[in-house]
Amino acid sequence: MSGLNTKLRKLDEDNKHIRVAIVGAGLMGKGMVSQIMLVKGMIPSLVISHKISDAVEAYTLAGIKKDDVVVAKNLGEINRAMEQNKYVASDITEYASEPNLIDVVVDATGVPDVGAKLAMDAIFNKKHIILLNVEADVVVGPILNKIAKSAGVVYSGTAGDEPGAVKEIFDFAEATGFEVLAIGKGKNNPLDYEATPDSVREQALKYKLKPLRLASFIDGTNTMIEMAAMANATGFLPDIRGGHCPTTDVKSLPKVYSLKEEGGILNKYKIVDYALGIAPGVFVIVTTPMPQAHHEMQYLKMGPGPNYVLYRPYHLTSLETPISIAKAYFDNEPTIAPIFDKPVAEAITIAKRDLKKGERLDGIGEYTVLGSIETYEKAKEDNLLPIGLVNKNTIVKQDIKKGEFITYDMVELDKTTTIYKLRQLQEEM
Known part of the structure; x- marks a missing residue:
């Protein structure tokens, strides 16, 4: 710097x-x-x-x-x-x-x-x-x-957005020789899957923020998208669809983000997740195979180990x-960018309310859809629709129940957009 x-x-x-x-x-x-x-x-x-x-x-x-x-x-x-x-x-x-x-x-x-x-x-x-x-x-x-x-x-x-802030800590950890086990962020707002521009309007206007932008934060979509960006820049994957979202504090993060057999919540390491109670910070969980490094981390008051948290308590967007x-x-260097030719994680689409055949969808932070996270391979296997392809010209081809994951064959997409055409090229690479 x-x-x-x-x-x-x-x-x-x-x-x-x-x-x-x-x-x-x-x-x-x-x-x-x-x-x-x-x-x-x-x-x-x-x-x-x-x-x-x-x-x-x-x-x-x-x-x-x-x-x-x-x-x-x-x-x-x-x-x-x-x-x-x-x-x-x-x-x-x-x-x-x-x-x-x-x-x-x-x-x-x-x-x-x-x-x-x-x-x-x-x-x-x-x-x-x-x-x-x-x-x-x-x-x-x-x-x-x-x-x-x-x-x-x-x-x-x-830099400043959570994915960029996480990547900076991730790079620091790897450059200093630590093994990175998990990465993630705190969620800044209470989670409400039904949030819409109408329900958050008063709060949004107070902060001079677009209501749909705040709704995308509160309904969790923005968090899912940010985690997908972190995944695509590191190769780390969501441990489960939608993430674990534990409620915790910073001191407890190393224990929470350990394997189930070690008393934690994880099925595997090298994952991306989010937590309540630690916002607005971001975190990276690390360990080391070296006994002397453990000794020094404990001397430095980084916790009892074997896992430690590197935590940044702010991000300035x-x-x-x-x-x-x-x-x-x-x-000529990026702060954060995808490292592979295809994503490793996908921000997928969920019906925010019951949807009827023939109606049009809207977009992120609005009234009809919200997002979740899944591995790219599983999303592809299940034909799940990336939420970033949804716009006001997306037409529902069949009735869809609230909470149902939306697949490509449930909707007619707007194929005239630049993002749709680029996505098709990306899939064909």
């Missing part, structure tokens, strides 16, 4: 900057713009939102006068404004990666198909792409990462994204 800081300071001293385009000006996008303003050697040159007022507000919240923000309606206006060192706002998503001076594109939308399109456009235009959009990553991350590598650019998830931007720009 100190190396990145040194490189950023040198860039700033040379009056040069990493120019960033940010798509999405909700809670996370606005926070990111403000934070990048404070980073030496980095500028949020372009902010794009379907509501242009949100893009402009992202700048004004960061201390930029409204009169100093250029609202651009075409690529020529964007390029001219950036050449004059102006801050630019737009409502045209397609322009994120096309400006000449943009170095890195960040997707802060959380919409699966938008994320797939943005990533493909960025790669085509030879820009690094950072996704806060794990919803897209768990569906088509492997093929996007493969295409990005071929193009010589970086495809990455973000989009406020940490500058780290991922800098790693991509300077080191």
Whole structure:
């Protein structure tokens, strides 16, 4: 990290900057713009939102006068404004990666198909792409990462989100020689499988968060998607469909995440899971075959062993994204990305309520579906539908009961989307 800081300071001293385009000006996008303003050697040159007022507000919240923000309606206006060192706002998503001076594109939308399109456009235009959009990553991350590598650019998830925070601890543990047994995260909200935008609206508006986004946190879908991203970046698997979700505290994590025959809950090691009672932190469970290393861990007050927890008690979501931007720009390295050509885990789809033949579904955090986690192989065997492929043009082909796992043959998917086409290519690889 100190190396990145040194490189950023040198860039700033040379009056040069990493120019960033940010798509999405909700809670996370606005926070990111403000934070990048404070980073030496980095500028949020372009902010794009379907509501242009949100893009402009992202700048004004960061201390930029409204009169100093250029609202651009075409690529020529964007390029001219950036050449004059102006801050630019737009409502045209397609322009994120096309400006000449943009170095890195960040997707802060959380919409699966938008994320797939943005990533493909960025790669085509030879820009690094950072996704806060794990919803897209768990569906088509492997093929996007493969295409990005071929193009010589970086495809990455973000530091600060739970998957990125877990991967940083995972890498630290493996680099120091520990054996990693389990990885996971705390769940930040009470679990309510029936949560909808209506039921969480008041709380969401209090935090200036989209109601469907908060609903996706509370109904567990976001957690399942994040665990799938962790799995795909490490090769670790869910121990059981949906995860164990024990209620525990940090001190008890090493015992809880041991094998059943050792007094824990696990059927096997090298798993991903989540727990109540330890939020907002993330954790990695490690052990070592070396008696002297055990002795030193116990001297260091890391617990009695043989398993130990490496716990980070916070994750700063989009406020940490500058780290991922800098790693991509300077080191050509992702914070977190899938390691295989196909997923190892899948975020699958469950009916949130009874569904009738002929009706349309909606999407993540809405009224008709929620997500769970399963191994990719089991999901493929059972023909289970990835939730990131569901949109408002998905039509139910038969009655489906509340709580039933939805398969491909139960619905007619929208096959015109970028994410669907990429998924098909990924499956054929």
